[in-house]
Amino acid sequence: MLTSQRKKAILDALDRDGQVLAGDLSAAFGVSEDTVRRDLRELAAQGRLQRVHGGALPASAAVAPLAAREDMDVAAKQRVARKAASMIEPGQVAIVDGGTTSALLVQCLTPDLTATIVTHSPGIAVALAAHPCVEVVLIGGRLYKHSVVSVGAAAIEAMSHIHADLYFMGVTGVHASAGFSTGDYEETYVKRALAARAAETVVLACASKLNTASQFRIGGLEMAQTLVVDAGATAKQTRALEEAGLTIVRA
Structure with missing residues (x-):
């Protein structure tokens, strides 16, 4: 699975379930947890999600100026x-x-x-x-x-x-x-x-x-x-x- 496909799947799962766990994503994608954490870091840097211990939550857009x-x-x-x-x-x-x-x-x-x-x-x-x-x-x-x-x-x-x-x-x-x-x-x-x-x-x-x-x-x-x-x-x-x-x- 390409990086872009994983990221889209992560965001879809957040929208559907309200949270994601790095371990579950690792198993679902067949990649290491380090790879999943890198995806989460990059999405967090874009303001697309909020990282928490063990996974991520949907990010609020209300932190704008x-x-x-x-x-x-x-x-x-x-x-x-x-x-x-x-x-x-x-x-x-x-x-x-x-x-x-x-x-x-x-x-x-x-x-x-x-x-x-x-x-x-x-x-x-x-x-x-x-x-x-x-x-x-x-x-x-x-x-x-x-x-x-x-x-x-x-x-x-x-x-x-x-x-x-x-x-x-x-x-x-x-x-x-x-x-x-x-x-x-x-x-x-x-x-x-x-x-x-x-x-x-x-x-x-x-x-x-x-x-x-x-x-x-x-x-x-x-x-x-x-x-x-x-x-x-x-x-x-x-x-x-x-x-x-x-x-x-x-x-």
Whole structure:
């Protein structure tokens, strides 16, 4: 089998099964595991998959720069954002993550909503500056330019004083075995710290992020209670996530 044929077979298997194991591929192709690992390395370098111990998972496309992500899955993100915004009750304290879906979420808040929004995203804070009834708490720290959010020790220290009702968490990947993931190491610590300060963590993800993974793991599926997905998410995509205990809300 040619290298190009093996790589296509690997990607087909990822699309079909959601993961591949190097040992199984080696046996199926009749080649050494070293050859399979080389194929996986090359596909990972092209952004086609995410390597993990023993094999690979589908790679998330949501690790592109912010400007590029603003044009991805816009209609789906808008539906997810509207559903998420409707979950905030008057008087609640809600933490809103950075990211393109979160930016749409705050645009969907009704003008008469009285609530407190805590965010480590300067863009989210500025977007809420003109809201007549929402109090805004902006967490500072080192600016992570890729997502335009504050990260680092100062941000995590500030979060320790918060008790929130909800945390709307953005991720780049949701996978039944790999959990929630993102494309930046420091962001994982910030997201874990925010989740620890909320009574309920709600993950926002359009269908393209389901059953994919990025380089850095935020945590297992148990760290969230609810997953808001767009209506384009199929039952096959969400079945394992529901079986893991997540409440799936379709927008």
